[in-house]
Every structure is written in C-alpha cells, then in structure tokens.
Amino acid sequence: MTVQIAGVASTQFGEHPSSSTRELFTDAALAALADASLSPGDIEELYAGNFIGDLIDDQAHVGAMLADYVGARRAASMRTESACASASSAARCGVHAIEAGNADVALVGGVEMMHASGIQEVTDALANAADNEYENAAGLTFPGIYALMAQVYMDEFGVGHEELAAVAVKNYENGTANPIAQRQEETDVESVLESPPVAAPLHLQDCCPVTDGASAAVLVSEEYAEDRGLETEVSVAGSGQASDSLALQDRPDLARTRAAERAAEDAYERAGVSPEDVDVVELHDCFTIAEILAVESLGFFERGEGARGAVDGETAVDGRIPVNTSGGLLAKGHPVGATGVAQIVEITKQLEGRHPNQVADPRIGLSHTVGGSGASCVVTVLEGGA
Amino acid sequence: MTVQIAGVASTQFGEHPSSSTRELFTDAALAALADASLSPGDIEELYAGNFIGDLIDDQAHVGAMLADYVGARRAASMRTESACASASSAARCGVHAIEAGNADVALVGGVEMMHASGIQEVTDALANAADNEYENAAGLTFPGIYALMAQVYMDEFGVGHEELAAVAVKNYENGTANPIAQRQEETDVESVLESPPVAAPLHLQDCCPVTDGASAAVLVSEEYAEDRGLETEVSVAGSGQASDSLALQDRPDLARTRAAERAAEDAYERAGVSPEDVDVVELHDCFTIAEILAVESLGFFERGEGARGAVDGETAVDGRIPVNTSGGLLAKGHPVGATGVAQIVEITKQLEGRHPNQVADPRIGLSHTVGGSGASCVVTVLEGGA
Known part of the structure; x- marks a missing residue:
C-alpha cells in the first residue's frame, strides 16, 4: 500500500x-x-x-x-x-x-x-530531552551538549569555527527566500563568529532560534x-527510525550520531535508493555542527569531510546535494514538536516544483530529524512523480 | 498480517x-x-x-x-x-x-x-489531561470531572451511590486474588459509602489509587x-481508537462516552465480532461511575442499566460478562501511562488460561482504555486459540 x-x-x-x-x-x-x-x-x-x-x-x-x-x-x-x-x-x-x-x-x-x-523556562523544558539523571543534574543543557560534540569533532578533524559558520551563512541565505522563515536576513562568517558566545565554540548564530x-x-x-x-x-518511499543511548556519556564517539546512521540505512533500504539518488534534503541543523554531523550520517560526505558541504557550495541550492533549502532550523526556525513534519512540507514542495528555493527537477527527497542529542532519529525518503 | x-x-x-x-x-x-x-x-x-x-x-x-x-x-x-x-x-x-x-x-x-x-503534585499533573483553558482554569480536576458525570448519570437513571459502590466491592474482591494488585483487601458497600468524601457523590473507595x-x-x-x-x-483481532471534545462542557450528554462507543464500533467491526461474543473484559474503572458508563458504551448493557452488572453479579468472574477480573484500576491500580498495556497483559493471561481469576474457556477478550474524561478511547479485541 x-x-x-x-x-x-x-x-x-x-x-x-x-x-x-x-x-x-x-x-x-x-x-x-x-x-x-x-x-x-x-x-x-x-x-x-x-x-x-x-x-x-x-x-x-x-x-x-x-x-x-x-x-x-x-x-x-x-x-x-x-x-x-x-x-x-x-x-x-x-x-x-x-x-x-x-x-x-x-x-x-x-x-x-x-x-x-522566557528563555530560561524554554531551556529547562527542552532539557527534558536529555538524560535528567546524568546530564541535566550536571548542569548540561542543549547548547552545552552540542558544544561538546562540536569540540570533539573540531579537534578530531581539524575543523575551525569558520567552517561551522559557513552552514549558518548558507541557511540564513536560503531562509530569506522562504516566506515562512523566522530569520529573514543574511549573515556572513564574520558575523557568526562575532555573535554573542553561547557555549564554546558555539555562538548565537550557530544556534537555531x-x-x-x-x-x-x-x-x-x-x-x-x-x-x-x-x-x-x-x-513516501520509505522511512527509518532508530535509537541510541540517551546520555552523551554512554557513546563511544561524541562526534558521530549512530541513530541517524541506522535510521538512514533502514530508510534507504526500504526506499530502494542510495545517498547518490537523493536530490534534495531537509535535515536537523539545530546547531551548525549538527548539519555537518548529519550530512556524514546520511552518507553524503565521508567522515570528517561534512564541513566541506557549506564551505565549497556542495550543499547550496544549486550544489551537488542541496541541504536545507528552506533555511533549515537555523533560519526557518525550530518549533520542536512541529519540525519533522515542517521538513516533510518543504520536501514535498520541492518534489512538486513549487518551492521558493526550487532545485532543478528533484525526484528523491529526504528528511532527517534528531531527538535530543541523537538518542532518536527519523529519516524519511519521499519520491516525486507519483 | x-x-x-x-x-x-x-x-x-x-x-x-x-x-x-x-x-x-x-x-x-x-x-x-x-x-x-x-x-x-x-x-x-x-x-x-x-x-x-x-x-x-x-x-x-x-x-x-x-x-x-x-x-x-x-x-x-x-x-x-x-x-x-x-x-x-x-x-x-x-x-x-x-x-x-x-x-x-x-x-x-x-x-x-x-x-x-505528593498527592497535590500528582493531581495537578493529571489535570493536564483535561482542558487547561476551560476546565483546569475553573478549578476542575479529575475527581470533580467524574463526579459531574456521576451526578448527571445518577439523576438521569435514578441510580444511587450504593449501586456505584457495588463496582468497587466486586473489583476489590477480584484484586485480592491478583498478586500484582495494589489493593489486597475486600470492601463492602457500607465501607465505600463511609470512606472519606472526595467529590460528591464520589468517596475515596470510588476512586482508583x-x-x-x-x-x-x-x-x-x-x-x-x-x-x-x-x-x-x-x-490481536482488531482495535479502534476515537476522540471526543476535550472539555466536558462541549458534550451534549455528560453521562455518555461517545469516543468509547465509536472506538468499540470500529474494534468490533475490524475483529468481526459483536458484544455477545466477548468472554472477558478489562475496562477503565478509574472511578466506579466509569465502569458503569463503559459497560454501556461497549454494548454489554443498555443505556441506564450498566449499574446492574456489579449489583446482580453479571460482571463477576463467573458472571455473564466478567469485567475487571484483575481488580481493575480501582484495585489493581492505575499507573496512568501503563494502564492500557496492563489490561492487555491481564486479557492475554485470561485467554491463555493462566489468570489468577480465570474465567471458563474464554475465546474473545476486550480491553477499553479512556484518556481523560473520554476525549480519547482505545478498544482492543484479542482472540485466543491462535
């Protein structure tokens, strides 16, 4: 069916x-x-x-x-x-x-x-997605959790904040063409680096609103x-959903989202497609580092090379694998309970040829949504031309 | 499948x-x-x-x-x-x-x-199942909501508290044979009526723990x-789930749970059975009145006659339609997020012939779970002899 x-x-x-x-x-x-x-x-x-x-x-x-x-x-x-x-x-x-x-x-x-x-109440509420016994109790909230993941990734692969910032620059630009996007102004690498620090190395423009x-x-x-x-x-060509340890501390590699890898593997298999077949992607860029981890988990880039996507334009609207043409969570915004279907809305519009940042003749679209720091992940593959 | x-x-x-x-x-x-x-x-x-x-x-x-x-x-x-x-x-x-x-x-x-x-914190948390804007804001919590339903029912059908109490008497007795049940002592009609008042006409023994x-x-x-x-x-022979207005005030009849009627209709149709085929039932007796409303919604009794079940022994373990042989929510207990599957556990044991209050050779079992005051309801029909 x-x-x-x-x-x-x-x-x-x-x-x-x-x-x-x-x-x-x-x-x-x-x-x-x-x-x-x-x-x-x-x-x-x-x-x-x-x-x-x-x-x-x-x-x-x-x-x-x-x-x-x-x-x-x-x-x-x-x-x-x-x-x-x-x-x-x-x-x-x-x-x-x-x-x-x-x-x-x-x-x-x-x-x-x-x-x-208020921002404090929202931050506390969102922290319910982390492990209350082992993370929240230690004072960790989500900017800190993703900052830890960024630190490990940047250290392991020799990546700088400028390369993270390129994700924000791309997604902010995409957002300016999307009428529903919350952020409607472009940014540049320097502005990201000079925006207020939130949790090192992440600054305000590394974070979704x-x-x-x-x-x-x-x-x-x-x-x-x-x-x-x-x-x-x-x-709907196929979907996959998988889990991982709730707490970051239980993962052998902080710079890797295994639930996303597993969910992608299942979704690709069920849809009968491979990463090379995907024409347009909406993924979970709650922080700039998250987009880099995601494009690797989804098989679009080798491990350690995900930052290349935004820096070299490979993930631009007219790039090899367009990512977050909607502006993503960073610019479109992230109403947390709605985000997964918001991504499906954007991909559907792309496959129907009515997206404000339309890519050329897409046939296969993919959405990727992360729960918490990656304890859960859903990947959905949509197919046009039904 | x-x-x-x-x-x-x-x-x-x-x-x-x-x-x-x-x-x-x-x-x-x-x-x-x-x-x-x-x-x-x-x-x-x-x-x-x-x-x-x-x-x-x-x-x-x-x-x-x-x-x-x-x-x-x-x-x-x-x-x-x-x-x-x-x-x-x-x-x-x-x-x-x-x-x-x-x-x-x-x-x-x-x-x-x-x-x-504490009981205050639990009561406040459970009130999240009601309509926060129209019910909680008026000071209504669940004992009060079900008390209103009971008042309307008792007035409409001339039913007294003694008849509600018969539900607690039956379920407490069933609970004493169920090793996992929270309440392990019998009660009688007089004890129910003399237990501390909670929300008129409901007293403490009318309420699940x-x-x-x-x-x-x-x-x-x-x-x-x-x-x-x-x-x-x-x-699993078939299941049905349906909804109703979140707030009690939007329902034309407070003494009727339409979501349950709809869910039952769907479940019976999918399972290809009718109420007469059902041999054993676990249903949502969060308050005594709830069991009476439920046996009517499920088609075991005509409207206004549900109280007869416990009074006349028709819903006893050896009765015409055994209801809550586990002790139900009133005696087994009601860990709210677990209750629906707890009912399936009990029905499965009945159909496998290994229940502490075993009924004679059941083939069709049914579970009925209510969300809030009936804004949602799930009915599941299970079949033995697979």
Whole structure:
C-alpha cells in the first residue's frame, strides 16, 4: 500500500503572541486539508508531535485536543513524543496506519508554542530531552551538549569555527527566500563568529532560534487518492527510525550520531535508493555542527569531510546535494514538536516544483530529524512523480 | 498480517520508592521478553506510554531512554501520549507497524512513577489531561470531572451511590486474588459509602489509587512466530481508537462516552465480532461511575442499566460478562501511562488460561482504555486459540 502526500502546510514560523497551541495547529491542519482538497471529517487518524506543551502550558492530551479543534472528533488521535523528532514520529505512525490497511486518511503534524515563556523556562523544558539523571543534574543543557560534540569533532578533524559558520551563512541565505522563515536576513562568517558566545565554540548564530509554529501533512492511501481524484505527486518511499543511548556519556564517539546512521540505512533500504539518488534534503541543523554531523550520517560526505558541504557550495541550492533549502532550523526556525513534519512540507514542495528555493527537477527527497542529542532519529525518503 | 502476543508482564503495582521510571519499565520489558522467549536485541520497534514523567521527574524523550535501558538501542522508539490511554495508543502503533510489514517484533508498554510526588503534585499533573483553558482554569480536576458525570448519570437513571459502590466491592474482591494488585483487601458497600468524601457523590473507595507500575507486551508477526517456533496463543483481532471534545462542557450528554462507543464500533467491526461474543473484559474503572458508563458504551448493557452488572453479579468472574477480573484500576491500580498495556497483559493471561481469576474457556477478550474524561478511547479485541 503506497502512501501519498495529498496536502501540506506550515504556519508562519516565528512569534505568535496572540495565538495558542490549538489555534496554531488548527491553522496548519486546515491549510493542509485545503491543499489536499479534503475536509476535517475525512480524517481517520491524527498523529501530532508536541514536546513541551504540558511543561509550559499545563496541557497534555493534545492529540485529542487537536482532533477536537480541527473538527475530527471521530478520528483516532494521539500525541507522539520523541523530543525534537516528535513530528517525524507522528508521520511514521500515520504511514504505518495506512500501510496496515487500517485507514485511508491520516493527518500528521506537530506544533510548539515557545515564545510565550522566557528563555530560561524554554531551556529547562527542552532539557527534558536529555538524560535528567546524568546530564541535566550536571548542569548540561542543549547548547552545552552540542558544544561538546562540536569540540570533539573540531579537534578530531581539524575543523575551525569558520567552517561551522559557513552552514549558518548558507541557511540564513536560503531562509530569506522562504516566506515562512523566522530569520529573514543574511549573515556572513564574520558575523557568526562575532555573535554573542553561547557555549564554546558555539555562538548565537550557530544556534537555531526559539520558535512558535505548526505544520501538517495529509497522508492518503494510493487507492483513496485515485477514488477521490486527488492530484498527488509525492509518495513516501520509505522511512527509518532508530535509537541510541540517551546520555552523551554512554557513546563511544561524541562526534558521530549512530541513530541517524541506522535510521538512514533502514530508510534507504526500504526506499530502494542510495545517498547518490537523493536530490534534495531537509535535515536537523539545530546547531551548525549538527548539519555537518548529519550530512556524514546520511552518507553524503565521508567522515570528517561534512564541513566541506557549506564551505565549497556542495550543499547550496544549486550544489551537488542541496541541504536545507528552506533555511533549515537555523533560519526557518525550530518549533520542536512541529519540525519533522515542517521538513516533510518543504520536501514535498520541492518534489512538486513549487518551492521558493526550487532545485532543478528533484525526484528523491529526504528528511532527517534528531531527538535530543541523537538518542532518536527519523529519516524519511519521499519520491516525486507519483 | 496477523499480530500475535508472544509475551506479557506487569511489575508489582503499588509503591516503588527505590525504583525509577527507567528501572520499572525495564523490569516489565525484560519479563515480557522472557515470557516470549525473546531477547532485547530482537526488538525492532518500541512504543511506550508515559503521561506525567516530564511533569514530575523532568524526563521526556522516554521512548529513547527506555530503548536504551532495555538494551534495544537499534530499535525505533517513541513515547505515545493519550493521557490515561497512552499505553493503549502504544499498543495500537505497534500493531500497525507489524501489520504494515515494517517490523516483525514490537515491544509495547508503558510506565508511570507517581508515588514519589505528593498527592497535590500528582493531581495537578493529571489535570493536564483535561482542558487547561476551560476546565483546569475553573478549578476542575479529575475527581470533580467524574463526579459531574456521576451526578448527571445518577439523576438521569435514578441510580444511587450504593449501586456505584457495588463496582468497587466486586473489583476489590477480584484484586485480592491478583498478586500484582495494589489493593489486597475486600470492601463492602457500607465501607465505600463511609470512606472519606472526595467529590460528591464520589468517596475515596470510588476512586482508583495513585500507583507506580509498568507493563509490557511483545507483539510479533504470525510469520515470525512460526519461524522462531514461538508458542503464541493470542492474536490481536482488531482495535479502534476515537476522540471526543476535550472539555466536558462541549458534550451534549455528560453521562455518555461517545469516543468509547465509536472506538468499540470500529474494534468490533475490524475483529468481526459483536458484544455477545466477548468472554472477558478489562475496562477503565478509574472511578466506579466509569465502569458503569463503559459497560454501556461497549454494548454489554443498555443505556441506564450498566449499574446492574456489579449489583446482580453479571460482571463477576463467573458472571455473564466478567469485567475487571484483575481488580481493575480501582484495585489493581492505575499507573496512568501503563494502564492500557496492563489490561492487555491481564486479557492475554485470561485467554491463555493462566489468570489468577480465570474465567471458563474464554475465546474473545476486550480491553477499553479512556484518556481523560473520554476525549480519547482505545478498544482492543484479542482472540485466543491462535
């Protein structure tokens, strides 16, 4: 049973001071349904990623809440949570439900409202993705965790901050063409290096912003798309999800994300493709170092050579393997519970030829979403021309 | 692709002052794997329900954490959350993953550590399952929500507290035979009525206790069970999950759980059975009134007649339709993130003929788990004799 993507949408990413979790998700869901030419009553399954809503707004049980507000009260609904990969897990559940023959229409998505709270509260809430007993208790939060990974990587492969900064320069530039992106201004290597230090070697422009946003995608069975006459062009070719130790301290190599390697291996195998076949990528650049680790885990660069991508233009929109044409988490923004489906939204638009940073005739797209420091990872391969 | 249950286990339910979320779940998971004659490395997918771990212990991302500690780091892992139905949602995802042909072995389960926190903190955390904007803000917490449902029901159908109390009397008695049950003493109608009032008309013995506990089940594909020579006797015949308004105020009838009716309708249809075919039931008796509403939603009693079940002995272990032979949430206990799979554990043992309150030759079993006041509900039909 091939699963097709009938419609996608993201809200504006940034600050939504007068909105709420339920309102923002409903906006994205209704826009995705309109894009699919379907109605809320068509939804049979609803899977929604949300990470810190209960911690910040005292609201859990958001699957049911979102089904209620979208107007899909009859649907099966649940929240999925894999930290920053929560929405990718939602998408994977939706794909399974359809592939299992249990549903024809699944709405998958995610939402996060982060701005209403202070930066300290958000940082503390996000730290729930790390190991509370062994990391948070030692004072580690995520900028520090990724800084440790960056330090090991830079030391092992002789990479400097200038090369990390090239990732931000590329993604900021991409973001300026994407109307939903939170950051709408370019930067340069010098500005990244001179931005305020956060956790050595990472400075402010090495880090993704705090973002309000929601994304949704309507997944349908091939048969349903035919019966309803839906114009679907993109299908889910395969996905992989894998895990690793929760705490960084338990990993033999801090500069390597094994969950991503495993998830990619499974996704490639299920999709019947190899890294060379991939035409466009949205990956988890929560920090500049994360993009470098990711392009290696996904097989686009050899170990230790990932920094070359942004420096030499290989990952540019017109490069060998375009990465984060949306602006990525660094510029588009990172509403953590929504990010995985936000990536699928961007890849779908690329494969449908309607992306603001359109690459030339892509056929295979890939999304890569990391939970925490890499304790979980989801890789999804999409195929155009359905 | 038929999904079979290869092994099940629950920890002791009650107080585990020297354990933790990761330890308790690992205990249940390893016991379920042993029951299945499988190893942690065999797990391809891990879905775990957990509701208030982040709120109480600052630990989210528990899917990955549990995969890590169980020894299944390569597995896909995620947390599912549908309030008190979180583990049932986990089970449903595991079934879909196998039915989709994406995995042969899924570990599904759930865990909740509730005792370490005070009753006020637990009550506040559980209130995250209700509508924070429209219910919690008005001072409603769950005993109050179910008390409202009870008041409407009792008024509409002329039912007294004595009839609600009969549910507690039955389930307490069943619990005394179940070694894992938290409450190990019988009660009588008078004791229920004289127990401390909580929210009129509900008294303390109308309410489930605060519980630490974990449960796990190993799901396998039929083909895998054959290849590995596993002795499986129980299969998943069908499941349904549905939603309703998050807030009680939006429902036309407070004394009716429509999500349960819809979930049951879907589960019966998929399993190809009707209520008359069901031989044994574990259902969501978080409060005495909840069992009465549930037996009606599931089609075992006409509307307004559910109280008859416990009063007349129709829902007793040797009755027409045995309900909560485990002791149910009222006596076995209710570790919220684990409850749905805990019910599946009990039903599996019944269908395998190894339950401490064994009913005579059951062939079809059913579990029913409610999220919040009924904004979500999962119904799972299991079949023996696989």
